[in-house]
Structures are given as C-alpha cells and as structure tokens.
Amino acid sequence: xxxxxxxxxxxxxxxxxxxxxxxxxxxxxxxxxxxxxxxxxxxxxxxxxxxxxxxxxxxxxxxxxxxxxxxxxxxxxxxxxxxxxxxxxxxxxxxxxxxxxxxxxxxxxxxxxxxxxxxxxxxxxxxxxxxxxxxxxxxxxxxxxxxxxxxxxxxxxxxxxxxxxxxxxxxxxxxxxxxxxxxxxxxxxxxxxxxxxxxxxxxxxxxxxxxxxxxxxxxxxxxxxxxxxxxxxxxxxxxxxxxxxxxxxxxxxxxxxxxxxxxxxxxxxxxxxxxxxxxxxxxxxxxxxxxxxxxxxxxxxxxxxxxxxxxxxxxxxxxxxxxxxxxxxxxxxxxxxxxxxxxxxxxxxxxxxxxxxxxxxxxxxxxxxxxxxxxxxxxxxxxxxxxxxxxxxxxxxxxxxxxxxxxxxxxxxxxxxxxxxxxxxxxxxxxxxxxxxxxxxxxxxxxxxxxxxxxxxxxxxxxxxxxxxxxxxxxxxxxxxxxxxxxxxxxxx
Amino acid sequence: xxxxxxxxxxxxxxxxxxxxxxxxxxxxxxxxxxxxxxxxxxxxxxxxxxxxxxxxxxxxxxxxxxxxxxxxxxxxxxxxxxxxxxxxxxxxxxxxxxxxxxxxxxxxxxxxxxxxxxxxxxxxxxxxxxxxxxxxxxxxxxxxxxxxxxxxxxxxxxxxxxxxxxxxxxxxxxxxxxxxxxxxxxxxxxxxxxxxxxxxxxxxxxxxxxxxxxxxxxxxxxxxxxxxxxxxxxxxxxxxxxxxxxxxxxxxxxxxxxxxxxxxxxxxxxxxxxxxxxxxxxxxxxxxxxxxxxxxxxxxxxxxxxxxxxxxxxxxxxxxxxxxxxxxxxxxxxxxxxxxxxxxxxxxxxxxxxxxxxxxxxxxxxxxxxxxxxxxxxxxxxxxxxxxxxxxxxxxxxxxxxxxxxxxxxxxxxxxxxxxxxxxxxxxxxxxxxxxxxxxxxxxxxxxxxxxxxxxxxxxxxxxxxxxxxxxxxxxxxxxxxxxxxxxxxxxx
Numbered sequence: 001x002x003x004x005x006x007x008x009x010x011x012x013x014x015x016x017x018x019x020x021x022x023x024x025x026x027x028x029x030x031x032x033x034x035x036x037x038x039x040x041x042x043x044x045x046x047x048x049x050x051x052x053x054x055x056x057x058x059x060x061x062x063x064x065x066x067x068x069x070x071x072x073x074x075x076x077x078x079x080x081x082x083x084x085x086x087x088x089x090x091x092x093x094x095x096x097x098x099x100x101x102x103x104x105x106x107x108x109x110x111x112x113x114x115x116x117x118x119x120x121x122x123x124x125x126x127x128x129x130x131x132x133x134x135x136x137x138x139x140x141x142x143x144x145x146x147x148x149x150x151x152x153x154x155x156x157x158x159x160x161x162x163x164x165x166x167x168x169x170x171x172x173x174x175x176x177x178x179x180x181x182x183x184x185x186x187x188x189x190x191x192x193x194x195x196x197x198x199x200x201x202x203x204x205x206x207x208x209x210x211x212x213x214x215x216x217x218x219x220x221x222x223x224x225x226x227x228x229x230x231x232x233x234x235x236x237x238x239x240x241x242x243x244x245x246x247x248x249x250x251x252x253x254x255x256x257x258x259x260x261x262x263x264x265x266x267x268x269x270x271x272x273x274x275x276x277x278x279x280x281x282x283x284x285x286x287x288x289x290x291x292x293x294x295x296x297x298x299x300x301x302x303x304x305x306x307x308x309x310x311x312x313x314x315x316x317x318x319x320x321x322x323x324x325x326x327x328x329x330x331x332x333x334x335x336x337x338x339x340x341x342x343x344x345x346x347x348x349x350x351x352x353x354x355x356x357x358x359x360x361x362x363x364x365x366x367x368x369x370x371x372x373x374x375x376x377x378x379x380x381x382x383x384x385x386x387x388x389x390x391x392x393x394x395x396x397x398x399x400x401x402x403x404x405x406x407x408x409x410x411x412x413x414x415x416x417x418x419x420x421x422x423x424x425x426x427x428x429x430x431x432x433x434x435x436x437x438x439x440x441x442x443x444x445x446x447x448x449x450x451x452x453x454x455x456x457x458x459x460x461x462x463x464x465x466x467x468x469x470x471x472x473x474x475x476x477x478x479x480x481x482x483x484x485x486x487x488x489x490x491x492x493x
Numbered sequence: 494x495x496x497x498x499x500x501x502x503x504x505x506x507x508x509x510x511x512x513x514x515x516x517x518x519x520x521x522x523x524x525x526x527x528x529x530x531x532x533x534x535x536x537x538x539x540x541x542x543x544x545x546x547x548x549x550x551x552x553x554x555x556x557x558x559x560x561x562x563x564x565x566x567x568x569x570x571x572x573x574x575x576x577x578x579x580x581x582x583x584x585x586x587x588x589x590x591x592x593x594x595x596x597x598x599x600x601x602x603x604x605x606x607x608x609x610x611x612x613x614x615x616x617x618x619x620x621x622x623x624x625x626x627x628x629x630x631x632x633x634x635x636x637x638x639x640x641x642x643x644x645x646x647x648x649x650x651x652x653x654x655x656x657x658x659x660x661x662x663x664x665x666x667x668x669x670x671x672x673x674x675x676x677x678x679x680x681x682x683x684x685x686x687x688x689x690x691x692x693x694x695x696x697x698x699x700x701x702x703x704x705x706x707x708x709x710x711x712x713x714x715x716x717x718x719x720x721x722x723x724x725x726x727x728x729x730x731x732x733x734x735x736x737x738x739x740x741x742x743x744x745x746x747x748x749x750x751x752x753x754x755x756x757x758x759x760x761x762x763x764x765x766x767x768x769x770x771x772x773x774x775x776x777x778x779x780x781x782x783x784x785x786x787x788x789x790x791x792x793x794x795x796x797x798x799x800x801x802x803x804x805x806x807x808x809x810x811x812x813x814x815x816x817x818x819x820x821x822x823x824x825x826x827x828x829x830x831x832x833x834x835x836x837x838x839x840x841x842x843x844x845x846x847x848x849x850x851x852x853x854x855x856x857x858x859x860x861x862x863x864x865x866x867x868x869x870x871x872x873x874x875x876x877x878x879x880x881x882x883x884x885x886x887x888x889x890x891x892x893x894x895x896x897x898x899x900x901x902x903x904x905x906x907x908x909x910x911x912x913x914x915x916x917x918x919x920x921x922x923x924x925x926x927x928x929x930x931x932x933x934x935x936x937x938x939x940x941x942x943x944x945x946x947x948x949x950x951x952x953x954x955x956x957x958x959x960x961x962x963x964x965x966x967x968x969x970x971x972x973x974x975x976x977x978x979x980x981x982x983x984x985x986x
Contacts, residue, residue, distance in 0.1 A: 033570075033626050034614065037563035042642060045560050067538050070530035071616070071647055071663050072586070075593065077526075079601040089593040089602045093565070095616070096589045096604065098651040100568065100582040108572035109582045111589065111613055120604055121527065123564070123588070123616070133526050143838070149535060154564055154647065158591040170564050345636070 008357070010291050015235040019286060023164045026294050026357050028281065036162040036169030040278070043358065046302035048172070048278060052152065054204050054300075055174065055276065058196050064148045064176060069130050071154075072121040077129035080254035084128065087221025091158040093123040093169075123156040128222060128247070128273055131177045132255040139179060139269055141260045146189070147179040155277075165282040166239075166493050173277035179269045181261060183248070186270035187225075190246040193274040194227040197242035205280065206297040206410035207231045207287045208417055209241060210439075210488060212464025217448045220273075224248040230463040230488065232417040233286040236437020238463045238490035241283050244274035282493070288382075288409050294359025295382055297409060298402040305331055305398055306360045307340045310348050310367035317342065320366050323391070327364070327376070330395045336402070356381060361405050362398055382409050423470075423486065427477045430489070434458045439490050441469070443483035445476035454478060454489070463488045501850070503784050508728040512779060516657045519787050519850050521774065529655040529662030533771070536851065539795035541665070541771060545645065547697050547793075548667065548769065551689050557641045557669060562623050564647075565614040570622035573747035577621065580714025584651040586616040586662075616649040621715060621740070621766055624670045625748040632672060632762055634753045639682070640672040648770075658775040659732075659986050666770035672762045674754060676741070679763035680718075683739040686767040687720040690735035698773065699790040699903035700724045700780045701910055702734060703932070703981060705957025710941045713766075717741040723956040723981065725910040726779040729930020731956045731983035734776050737767035775986070781875075781902050787852025788875055790902060791895040798824055798891055799853045800833045803841050803860035810835065813859050816884070820857070820869075823888045829895070849874060854898050855891055875902050916963075916979065920970045923982070927953045932983050934962070936976035938969035947971060947982070956981045 008025055009017040023029050028044030040048065056066070072095060078085045099115035102108075124130065131149070138144060152174050162168050176193060180186040194211060201207045209229035219226040223245035231241045249268040252258070257269045288295040298304050307324045311317040321342060328338040339360075341351055348365070355363055365377040376394055379386045382405045389397060420438030424430045430442055444450060444462065455461050464487070471485045501518055502510040516522050521537030533541065549559070565588060571578045592608035595601075617623065624642070631637060645667050655661050669686060673679040687704060694700045702722035712719040716738035724734045742761035745751070750762045781788040791797050800817045804810040814835060821831040832853075834844055841858070848856055858870040869887055872879045875898050882890060913931030917923045923935055937943060937955065948954050957980070964978045 030627075030630075032563045033567060033623065034563045034565050037565060039563065039627050040561040042558035042560045046558065049559060065535035065539065066542060067535045068533040068665065070525045070527045070532065071649065072527050072530060074526060076601055078593070085602060089595075092591070092593060093588045093614070094590040094593065094604055095586045097587040098585070100571070100585060100587065100615070102582075108569055109578060111568075111587055121586070122593070130526065134523075134532050137523075156564065172561065 008291065008293065011234065018291070019282075020164065022285060022289060022293060026359070028285070029164045031164070034169075036159055038164050038168050038170075040172075043302065044281065047284070047296070047300055048281060050300045050302065051200075051204070051280060052174075055196075055200055056152075058200060059150050059174075059176065062192065062196060064150045064178075066151065067149045068151055068153070069127050069134060071124055073124050073127075073130045075120045075122055077133060078122065080129060081222045081250055083250075084222040084254075088125040088157070092125050093156050093158060095121040095123065124153070125155055125157045126273075126275075127151065127153070127155075127175055128177065128251050129255070132251040132257060132271070135177075135179055135269070136255050136257045139257055139259050142181045142262055145179055145181045145259065145269070146185065148176075148189075149178065150174055150176040163282075165278055165285070168278075171278045173275050175273060175275040178272045179252075179257070180272070181259065181267075181270070183270050186248075186272050187246050190225070190227055190244045190272040190274065193272070194229065194242070194244040197244065197274070197276060198229050200276075201229055201231065201241055201280075201283075202410065204297065204299045205284050205287070206299075206406055206413065207241065207283055208410065208414040210464060210466050211468070212466040212488065214243075214464055215448070215451055215462045215487070217451050218462065220245045222247060222250050224250070228464050230490075231283050231287060232413075232420060232439060232490075233283070233493070234416065235286075236420050236439075236490075238439065238492040239279075239283045239286065240463070240492065241280060242274070242276040245272060247271035247273060287413050289359065292353075292384070293357030295409060296359035296361060298361045298406045301359065301361050302337065303339045303355075303358070303360050304336050304402060305338045305362045305364065306355045307338065307364045307366065308348055308351050308355075309342050310365060312368060316368050316371075319371055320368075323371065324364075324366055327391065327394060331398060334395060334399055336399065356384075362401055364394070364398075380405055382412075425474075425477060430454075430460075430477055431458055434460045434489070434491065437491070439463070439488055441486040442477050442489055443474040443485075444487050445479045445481035445483055447479075450476060450478050459491050460489045461492060463490050463492060501784065501786065504727065511784070512775075513657070515778060515782060515786060519852070521778070522657045524657070527662075529652055531657050531661050531663075533665075536795065537774065540777070540789070540793055541774060543793045543795065544693075544697070544773060545667075548689075548693055549645075551693060552643050552667075552669065555685065555689060557643045557671075559644065560642045561644055561646070562620050562627060564617055566617050566620075566623045568613045568615055570626060571615065573622060574715045574743055576743075577715040577747075581618040581650070585618050586649050586651060588614040588616070617646070618648055618650045619766075619768070620644065620646070620648075620668055620670065621744050622748070625744040625750055625764070628670075628672055628762070629748050629750045632750055632752050635674045635755055638672055638674045638752065638762070639678065641669075641682075642671065643667055643669040656775075658771055658778070661771075664771045666768050668766060668768040671765045672745075672750070673765070674752065674760075674763070676763050679741075679765050680739050683718070683720055683737045683765040683767065686765070687722065687735070687737040690737065690767070690769060691722050693769075694722055694724065694734055694773075694776075695903065697790065697792045698777050698780070699792075699899055699906065700734065700776055701903065701907040703957060703959050704961070705959040705981065707736075707957055708941070708944055708955045708980070710944050711955065713738045715740060715743050717743070721957050723983075724776050724780060725906075725913060725932060725983075726776070726986070727909065728779075729913050729932075729983075731932065731985040732772070732776045732779065733956070733985065734773060735767070735769040738765060740764035740766060780906050782852065785846075785877070786850030788902060789852035789854060791854045791899045794852065794854050795830065796832045796848075796851070796853050797829050797895060798831045798855045798857065799844075799848045800831065800857045800859065801841055801844050801848075802835050803858060805861060809861050809864075812864055813861075816864065817857075817859055820884065820887060824891060827888060827892055829892065849877075855894055857887070857891075873898055875905075918967075918970060923947075923953075923970055924951055927951045927982070927984065930984070932956070932981055934979040935970050935982055936967040936978075937980050938972045938974035938976055940972075943969060943971050953982045953984050956983050956985060
C-alpha cells in the first residue's frame with residue numbers, strides 16, 4: 001500500500017499540501033466517509049500508542065489514576081457554566097432519538113419519531129460537566145481530596161474546516177480532571193501538568209515548546225487561567241500542543257460540589273483540567289519531517305531500525321539472513337524495535353524510499369560485499385548520511401546513533417525556532433515581519449480590544465505570555481499604553 | 494470512600510443484589526446521570542487496564558495491529574447488510590443535529606433546527622459497516638491481504654434494562670476486523686481468536702470457559718458462524734464472555750470490496766470480526782468473589798500484595814515501616830505490585846475489611862511481636878487462611894502463593910462448573926433441572942423452532958454447540974427428531 005515517493009509535494013512548493021500528502025502517503029491517517037472524522041491507520045496509530053504509553057506512565061508517576069466517564073452528556077449540563085456553554089454548544093453533535101425503523105417504502109431505515117428523547121444528549125466535546133456532576137457524589141470532606149483522575153477518550157466538536165490530526169470533528173485525547181481542597185494546590189497541579197506536557201514534548205517528541213499563560217481571550221471556556229505549550233512548525237506558524245487549565249471553583253459552583261474543610265467549614269472544591277490530543281501527531285510530523293517523508297524521533301518510532309538485504313541469489317540471501325537476524329536479535333535484546341525486511345517482491349530502491357517516507361530513524365543495508373568484509377551500511381534518517389561500518393559491535397553504534405538522532409532533531413528544531421523568533425517594537429514592523437512567519441515578541445497593553453484588532457489586521461494571535469524570557473516592561477506597539485512584558489505573537493494552526 | 498462491609502448482601506440471600514452491591518461498594522463502577530451509561534471508577538478501570546494490556550499483547554503476538562475508525566456511522570451504512578440492520582437499528586443513538594443555540598426565553602440551550610443533518614448519523618453499535626467501507630479503498634489485490642486490524646473503542650447500544658458491566662448502553666471493548674483472500678483463512682482466523690479469548694479467560698481471568706459455535710438463532714447479525722466462550726457464574730447462569738465471527742463475504746458484498754486473486758480473478762474478500770468488552774469485568778467479579786467482597790486473580794489484580802502494620806506507638810511504627818518497606822521493595826523488584834498502607838487515620842480492622850472487599854490476593858500483617866520474632870502474618874484472599882511465617886525469604890513465599898491462588902481459583906471455578914453441568918434426556922427432566930441453575934447437555938433437533946419453544950417455556954437458551962465433549966448422536970428431547978450431538982443449554986446473563 002506504500003505510495004510512490006515522487007508524488008510527495010515539496011515543502012517549499014506548498015507546505016500545507018506537503019503535510020496533507022505526507023499524512024496520507026505515509027499511511028498515518030485518511031479521511032473517512034463521515035465528514036470531518038478521520039481513520040487513524042495502523043502506522044499512525046502505532047505512533048499514537050507510543051505517545052499514549054509514555055504520557056500514561058508520566059501521569060501515573062505524578063499520582064494520577066485513570067477512569068472512564070460517559071460519552072453522552074445531558075444538554076442541560078452544558079448550560080450550568082455560563083462561559084462553557086458559549087464555548088461548546090455551537091459545535092456539538094446532538095443525539096435526539098434512540099431508534100431507527102424500516103422505511104415504509106422499503107428504502108432503508110429512518111428515524112423512529114416515537115423514539116424521541118425527553119432531553120437531548122450531546123456527544124462530549126470535553127467532560128468537565130459530566131465529571132463534576134459525578135464528583136459531587138465522591139466528595140464530602142477534605143479527606144476525599146485531592147481526586148487526580150485522567151481519562152483516555154474520544155471527543156467530538158463539529159468543526160467546519162478540518163485537517164487530518166490538526167483539526168478533526170472527532171479526535172482522541174486524554175483529559176485530566178482534578179479536584180483540590182485549596183486554590184494553591186489546584187494552581188500548582190495545573191502548572192505541574194503543563195511541565196509534564198513540556199517534558200513529554202521536548203524529551204520524547206523532540207519538539208521544543210514555549211510555556212506560558214493564555215490571554216483572557218484565548219482561555220478555555222470556564223477557566224480562570226489556561227496554561228499552554230506552543231511549538232513552532234517549519235512554516236513558522238505556531239501549534240498549540242497542550243493546555244492545562246486552572247478552573248477555580250467555577251465547575252464546583254455549577255454542579256454544587258462542596259466539601260467540609262479542615263476548619264469544619266463548607267467550601268467549594270478547586271479544579272483543574274488538562275489535555276493533549278491526536279493533534280500532537282500533527283506537531284510531530286510538521287516539526288521534523290522533510291521532502292523525503294517523515295522524520296520520527298527514535299523514542300516514538302514504531303520501527304527504530306530497519307535492516308535491508310541486497311542479494312544476487314538465494315544462497316547469498318541465506319547468508320545475509322543469518323547475519324542480519326543475529327544483529328536484529330541483539331538489538332531487540334537491548335529493547336530496540338527492529339524490522340528485517342527481506343521480502344522478495346519489492347526492490348531495495350523501493351524499500352529505501354518507503355522506509356524514508358515512514359521515518360524509520362536508522363537503516364542498515366547489507367550486501368554480498370559487506371558479508372565478505374564484515375561491514376554494514378548505516379544510514380541515519382535525520383541527515384540522510386550514510387557510512388559503511390564494521391558489524392563488530394554494531395548494536396552499540398546503533399544505540400548511540402538513536403540517542404544522537406533524538407538529540408539532533410530537537411536541537412535542529414530549537415535552532416529553527418530561535419532563528420525565527422524576533423523582537424519587534426513598532427506595529428508597522430510587526431505587520432511586515434508577521435508575513436515572514438515565525439514568533440514575534442512584542443509589547444501589548446493587555447486588553448482584549450487591542451488583541452482582537454491585531455488578530456483582525458494581521459491574523460496573528462497572542463500564543464501566550466511566556467513564563468520565561470525578557471520581562472522588561474515597555475509600551476504597547478499598537479496603543480502606546482503600558483505593557484508589563486513582551487508576549488508571544490504568531491499565526492497559528 | 495470505602496463503604497462498610499456489613500452492608501454487602503450475602504450471595505445466598507440475593508445473588509443479583511450481591512453483585513450490584515459489590516460493584517458499587519468495591520469502587521468498581523457506578524450509574525451515571527445518563528440513563529444506562531456507567532462511570533468506571535479508578536479501581537475498576539485499573540483492572541480493565543490490566544485486561545486490556547494483556548489482551549493487546551496477545552493480539553500483537555498473533556500479528557494484529559491497532560487502528561481507529563470513526564465513532565459515527567451514516568445511517569444508510571447500516572442498511573447495506575440485511576441482517577445487520579435488523580440486529581442493530583432498533584437500539585441505536587441517533588445524531589440528527591450539529592448545534593445548540595440559546596433558548597429564546599433564556600432558560601438554557603435548545604437544538605438549533607437550522608442545524609439539521611442531511612443524513613442522520615448513528616453512534617457505532619459495532620463497526621463492521623464503517624470499517625468495510627474503509628477497507629474498500631485499502632484492498633485491490635491479494636497482496637493487500639490479509640488485513641489484521643483491531644480497535645479499542647467505546648460503542649453504544651440503547652439497552653432498556655442495564656446492569657453495571659453486564660449490560661450497559663455505552664461500553665468499552667475491542668473489536669477485531671480482519672480481511673482475507675480465502676474462506677479457509679478467514680475461518681481459521683475466527684477460530685484462532687476464539688482460542689486467544691479462551692486462553693485469556695482461563696489463564697489470566699482464571700475463568701474456565703466452554704468453547705463452541707452458536708446456533709443460527711444466536712448468531713451475530715451478519716455472520717455465517719459465531720464462535721463463543723461461555724462461562725458459568727456462581728448462580729449457575731451462563732455468561733457469554735467473548736465472540737468471534739466468521740462473516741463470509743457478507744460485508745464485502747454489502748460494501749463491494751473485491752480483490753484480484755492469485756489466478757487474476759475478481760473475488761469478494763472474506764471477513765471475520767471478534768470482540769470482548771467490559772462485560773468481562775462482570776464475569777471476573779461473579780466467578781470468584783464471595784460474601785466478603787471481590788476475589789481477584791493475581792494476574793489481573795491492581796494491588797497484588799498489601800502490607801498492614803499494627804503498632805502501639807510512633808517508635809514501633811517506625812521500626813515496622815523499615816522492615817515492611819524492605820519487603821515491599823524486594824517484591825517490587827520481582828514485578829509484584831505492593832501497597833504498604835501505614836495510614837494512621839484508619840484502624841487495622843477497617844483496612845482488613847477494605848482490602849478483602851477490594852480482593853487484594855495476599856495480605857501481610859506485621860505487629861510488634863512479629864518484629865521481635867522475625868515473623869509476618871500471611872493471609873490469602875481466596876481461602877482467607879492465615880499463617881504466621883518467617884520474614885526470611887518471604888518474597889519467594891509470596892510469589893509462590895500468588896501462583897497458587899491463581900491456580901486455585903481457576904480449579905475451584907472449574908470444579909463448580911463440573912458439579913453443575915448435567916446430562917439430561919427428557920424434556921420434563923430438563924424443565925425441572927433448569928430451575929436449579931447450571932449447564933445442561935441435551936439433544937436438540939437443530940431447528941430454530943424447537944430452540945425458541947425451549948426458550949419460551951424454560952428461559953434457557955442454547956449457549957453453544959461445544960467443540961469438545963460427547964459427540965454421540967441421539968434424539969431431540971423435545972421433538973424426538975435426530976440430533977447430531979448434545980448441545981449446551983443454560984439460562985444466561
């Protein structure tokens with residue numbers, strides 16, 4: 001099912017088309033028959049599974065447990081939190097009936113009007129409401145707190161313009177929902193989970209991120225503060241890669257979740273929620289990949305090493321098989337996933353292109369000459385550099401190389417971001433520079449009005465108010481009013 | 494949040510109520526605000542996760558890969574396969590709109606009538622239709638086959654009478670969907686996956702199962718053959734615990750999925766599907782548990798060993814802490830999950846009852862006397878037997894004991910099933926014996942008519958035509974017509 005590499009659009013020609021092509025040609029995902037919903041194909045899902053496993057381990061290491069809450073939410077639950085309903089009611093899938101029946105004309109099935117629900121149910125766009133309605137029964141006293149639950153689930157938002165992984169109507173994600181006895185503890189939790197996300201992005205996805213807090217305008221519907229990690233894609237646009245929300249007591253008040261605190265007083269519970277989704281697949285693809293296809297970080301690659309034989313006859317293949325399987329077994333013992341591809345219905349050249357397209361980090365090629373000389377050709381996917389090396393101790397060489405690739409693609413992405421992050425002081429310059437892509441650090445007066453004007457005039461948004469970096473006060477580039485510190489602007493996905 | 498043990502109904506008093514009580518009191522699951530949908534609580538989900546992980550490993554070891562297909566299915570897809578639509582259209586959740594809007598009277602949100610879908614979508618009750626519609630694009634030639642995909646997902650069936658885990662509107666499951674070039678290969682796959690399920694049930698859940706094929710009447714809607722594993726609960730009723738379907742070319746024909754075979758002829762693809770769900774949680778609970786609470790097989794217990802200190806003062810606790818943590822660390826090194834519960838806000842007696850309720854397989858208790866004597870009290874949950882033993886090499890003792898418990902609860906369940914499986918030759922005897930519960934092996938003439946008469950008159954159904962056991966022909970206990978072999982009858986969940 002591998003598609004020919006030559007069909008892949010070049011990044012320089014059309015970055016957006018390159019991405020769309022790559023997702024499909026590398027067998028990651030495809031559009032389904034249902035508008036806006038994708039099929040995640042086995043190779044794409046294998047990467048997502050590795051991400052899930054790692055994140056899940058990190059959640060558990062920070063004391064969280066998994067649980068599962070209903071897919072459907074009573075319509076009225078949405079209305080309980082004023083901002084939440086504004087944010088989510090406009091793009092939801094509504095279940096109104098619970099039965100189909102045969103059409104009178106025999107043409108198929110139709111909705112059975114007698115099976116209308118008393119109250120409509122919506123497919124969860126996010127689960128704060130159903131979860132806080134549940135927590136009400138779990139929490140009486142400070143002894144029941146904190147609750148540190150996470151859920152792996154599908155969610156649904158009726159998006160009009162969709163793109164595979166980046167914005168789909170249905171997507172897979174995890175959503176953490178925690179309940180705390182104090183404001184301070186909840187705020188610490190929200191920040192801690194942002195740190196977990198940043199750690200995962202940088203050390204597993206090899207995607208450098210800027211950590212910060214969202215402006216009021218970009219907050220999650222119902223949050224007091226939304227923390228975010230923002231990554232830069234190769235076209236200079238930002239991709240919001242994970243968010244963590246300090247929800248204050250908003251949902252506790254909406255669902256009347258109170259507890260007896262240590263002073264024997266009744267108090268509303270403090271909350272956080274945090275999530276990352278299959279959108280991370282988009283970030284992974286767009287940060288590292290090139291005109292030859294995917295470039296995957298070794299830590300998340302389903303196949304870390306591929307071994308390909310080049311042979312003239314069956315006898316030679318047999319000899320290569322023996323040596324290659326020996327290397328493969330040793331690598332597997334070291335916990336490295338290896339594929340030895342000696343299928344005889346595809347030419348080596350096709351295999352080379354296909355595994356490049358799929359982003360396999362290290363390729364070993366072994367031919368007749370190599371057998372004689374005790375060598376193997378080693379290629380690294382990130383730089384496409386090839387080197388013929390001794391098979392002696394090749395396992396250690398490969399292991400080191402995988403670490404090197406992981407570090408190198410992170411450094412490359414970091415360098416790219418640094419080179420495409422500039423400081424701007426005038427709005428004219430801002431309008432000029434934003435056309436070139438990249439991140440712009442500029443002063444802003446802190447008002448939603450100015451933020452929306454900038455967005456309207458330049459399509460750039462405030463990605464975040466960074467936690468780190470230059471904190472010198474200044475004046476807003478648009479209004480000249482005081483600014484506490486520079487904030488991060490970019491066009492975004 | 495642990496509930497008092499004394500509230501747990503006894504099995505002998507009311508088996509059904511005992512089950513309902515236990516699921517809630519052991520913090521496994523609870524009803525949600527949405528009719529028929531459950532909340533799977535962290536402790537219940539932790540068991541499900543262990544089941545998932547093991548099954549997933551077994552699927553991968555047999556060459557399967559995971560993928561993800563859309564939650565929503567166009568209504569018309571259901572109608573494509575004639576039996577399938579009859580089986581699933583009557584109990585599905587129907588999405589008709591994609592937006593809510595604020596009510597004119599400010600009372601909340603209402604469905605926006607202008608956002609009506611052209612074609613209604615249903616929440617997947619099972620995914621054959623959407624998956625075969627997708628496979629159409631993946632399959633051209635025999636070289637594209639087999640496809641061996643599995644999906645972990647939530648599905649939805651609008652059940653009227655629901656019970657936690659056993660029958661819920663939304664449930665979690667895995668569904669394998671495979672495509673093959675030949676009938677024989679597909680049949681082999683369907684049988685192989687039934688073997689995987691039986692292996693999992695017996696060797697991990699410690700639940701003995703009868704493997705067999707369903708009668709035509711009990712087949713999956715759209716299958717040519719449905720294979721099943723049937724387990725016996727402690728009330729003698731059967732629980733269908735997993736099914737694997739040979740679908741023939743039905744879905745390939747419904748979605749026009751043809752391939753060029755090795756003889757260069759166009760042919761319809763052969764299919765299987767197979768699934769197990771959170772229903773397995775019900776089987777696990779009902780097979781082993783007792784009037785004190787859950788009894789979990791060590792291989793699936795989230796906590797395999799709990800250590801509880803009994804102390805008079807802080808100084809003594811400190812000494813016990815040191816020794817207990819030493820034991821816990823050694824056990825963890827051996828891959829055993831251990832909880833050392835030295836929380837000082839609960840009495841030992843409360844802890845004992847609580848961990849019994851939660852089914853923790855092994856409990857170690859250490860008091861002041863034990864410290865002096867170098868001993869520890871070991872209790873096994875399955876028999877509730879206690880023994881004071883030397884702490885020397887206690888890790889090996891515990892490891893061996895966990896294996897023993899795993900084997901013992903399987904043997905106990907097997908013995909129970911054997912003692913409650915009888916052979917019956919007259920319908921009068923059948924009607925009498927079926928009231929006592931248990932499995933009955935009897936002759937049947939192979940017709941749906943007789944099967945339905947038996948069901949109506951006795952509430953017993955044919956659970957399966959077993960693969961093993963007595964294959965002597967005979968005559969139907971109801972009609973006297975020829976019978977090829979005895980089949981398995983029972984009342985069931």
